[in-house]
Amino acid sequence: MALRAKIRKAPPIKASVRRSQLITTYGVGSVLPVESESFMIAGLEHWNTSNCEPIEEPRLRALLGVHELLAPPGGESGGMVPMVRFPEWVSCPKCNRLDNFWRLADKVDNKYVNKCRHCISVRLVPSRFVACCVSGHIQDFPFRYWTHRGRDVDDDSDHSLRMIADPADSSLAGIAIVCSCGVSRSLEGALGSGALTTGCGGRSPWLDTDHEPCGQKLVGLQRGASNVWFADVKSALTVDRSLTAAEEILERIKPELEGLEDEDVAVLLRIKAKQHKVDPDALVDAFRKGTTEAEDYQHAQARLREEEYEALGREDEKETFVCVPEAVRETSGTGRMLDLVSKVPRLREVRALTGFARVSAVAETKTSPGKLTRNRATWMPAIEVLGEGIFVRFRESAVVAWESSEFAQQRAERISSAMQDAAPASVGVLEPVRPRLLLLHSLSHALMRELALDTGYPASSIRERIYAAPGQAGILLYTASADAAGSLGGLCAQGTVANIVKLVEDATESAQWCSADPVCLESGPSGAGAANLAACHSCMLAPEVSCELQNRYLDRACLVGNSESSDFGFLTQFDGL
Incomplete structure (x- = not known):
């Protein structure tokens, strides 16, 4: 299915992505190649949920502690899937300049286009390298830090970089980063654990957050490597489980209970029990049971599997x-x-x-470290x-x-x-x-x-x-x-x-x-x-x-x-x- 993607700070483009891929392959926080450019799927707070179809699966919804499961937008008419440009560092294959996209890209009608402003018609190439940490953060590869061997340098014209590739050597040793100050260094040994000694900057470009406290070390990776993004997908089979009268009422009034103090919840539950003519104690017990399972994820997951096994x-x-x-x-x-x-x-x-x-x-x-949204998620993307x-x-x-x-x-x-x-x-x-x-x-x-x-x-x-x-x-x-x-x-x-x-x-x-x-x-x-x-x-x-x-x-x-x-x-x- 073709999805129209709305790119912040860039003109809209069309990307052919299936709904299932937005769950398993190109989900929130993943890197999506689009023609000669590269982008990252933005966090859930940027999504327009009016284009998302609800998926009913109470058991899975309760396990994950969210109000809704929504199918990502799809179809030719498509919804807008927000993305951000990542990596931001690009190079020009003609003049070999290596810099931030917003510095190298040309402007047409006051809008950035993916062409070198120095070479006019030559398309810019996104960096092949990124830096990640096990806490889920990701950032551009620190080319200046690497080239100057850990020495901090100012981000100015005195330290502009060029990427020179040796056509006779296809390995990382054949790629040299040359600084205008005269320092140069190949990318040999730049990837993998222990290559970068600098700490993680705590950056989450899909959430628009920078410099989040993080004590992990950065790991250099190729942009298209499989370990840049691992999806954490939870699933459930739809099996019949008859709900009690109290559980059915609880499902209906759950949105009204959100954000209330314990005393207010107890009062509201007894009012609703009287309105719907169910046992107040049964409704309170159903609420406490659901709350306990939501807090104890492993217990709730075991219960879900047990119901499937019996069915x-x-x-x-x-x-x-x-x-x-x-x-x-x-x-x-x-x-x-x-x-x-x-x-x-x-x-x-x-x-x-x-x-x-x-x-x-x-x-x-374990809990997946990568966050889908800055705040607590109230919905999650899903497919059936x-x-x-x-x-x-x-x-x-x-x-x-x-x-x-x-x-x-x-x-x-x-x-x-x-x-x-x-x-x-x-x-x-x-x-x-x-x-x-x-x-x-x-x-x-x-x-x-x-x-x-x-x-x-x-x-x-x-x-x-x-x-x-x-x-x-x-x-x-x-x-x-x-x-x-x-x-x-x-x-x-x-x-x-x-x-x-x-x-x-x-x-x-x-x-x-x-x-x-x-x-x-x-x-x-x-x-x-x-x-x-x-x-x-x-x-x-x-x-x-x-x-x-x-x-x-x-x-x-x-x-x-x-x-x-x-x-x-x-x-x-x-x-x-």
Whole structure:
């Protein structure tokens, strides 16, 4: 969909961005390339919400603590998506000048245009380099600081810069920054952690804020690098949960309760209870329950997943959710580990952008440092997708027996220890990895690979949803799109007990050997944050869009054992029994 973007301090331009991209790829605070220029999506306070369609999903809205979930503007008629110019430093490929856009750009009818004022018709090129910190701030690369090796210099004509590229050297060593004072330095070693010794300036150009207190160090990155912006997306399936009379009234009067003191809230609740003829104590209890869950994010998220887990195990037929479960009655072989298989011919998922991170991805239990707005967010951008899936629930007794084994405990403890050693000191003590999560996530990736081969869906179009809380042992594999028709049923058709038993057997056989073995199966902690053991691109890793845990907590040995303990793999202990 084409979106018309209103650029502050620049003429409006047209950028082709899909709605879903404004959640996952080019959300608030991300860098968006547009032809020969570069911009950043502005904060939510700059958005015109009259062009945004509301998306109804009370469970997710309550989890995030906002009043509304709104779909970003889209379509040819489009809404105005505000952006800011970033990076502001540009260079001219003809005269090699390197400076702020507002100094180098030409003016036509008193408006800046993306052309060098010295070379007239030559288009300016945005800087390839930026500087970020782990707290979510971003700024232009400090070219003067780098060129003068940390010496502060005045921002005047005595220190004008030029960027000279050596055509014979395509590396950073072939790019030299030359100052008019005679000092020069190549960009070799300018990128990555530890390259810049200056502290972060606390700049958030998408929010129009500068010099926010920040004690982090800057990290030099290329403008188009994937770690300049990581989306923090939270999602929920639309499943039926009947509300009590008190909860229905509370949903309606929530806007009236905002900003009131506790005493005033209690008075208003009893007045509303009398008006709507509901029990006052029930209305007060519903309010307190909702407030407690909003404050305890992890508790609310666990409750949301618990409701989904229960819905996926029972027969249901609603407009946005259809589930047809089938119990597994086999008592031998692979069937001994399976408890239930559900076809999900119709499902609806709402995905909301809640924040973002820079330099390194946000861990599942951490809050994203990047802010969508200067103040507390009252709404968040979201999209709804429709699709189909298969839910597989494993037998609780089988999972408990495996996770209590010494082999399972040792694998989980090894990853937990490696993650703690690899984590920065500022993170503190990490939550230990549970054997159940390690098993179910590895199982999910093994089944996902086999399912892609059987159904013809590309692996990147199949997503996972892991239910690994205590008492839960389920995996939902589904495909969904923003199209009104959803998907075509090819995935759901595989959701019979016979097909899933065969799928697990095929996954067992495939997991026995990896083309990178024996190195892969015997490898130590690896991957981002040292959160994997026996996992590589040839066996366990999935496309990033498919994995909800960013390809972390994977270990093929949990499924098939290793050379020392081949009988302790969860899949191999049932094979042929």
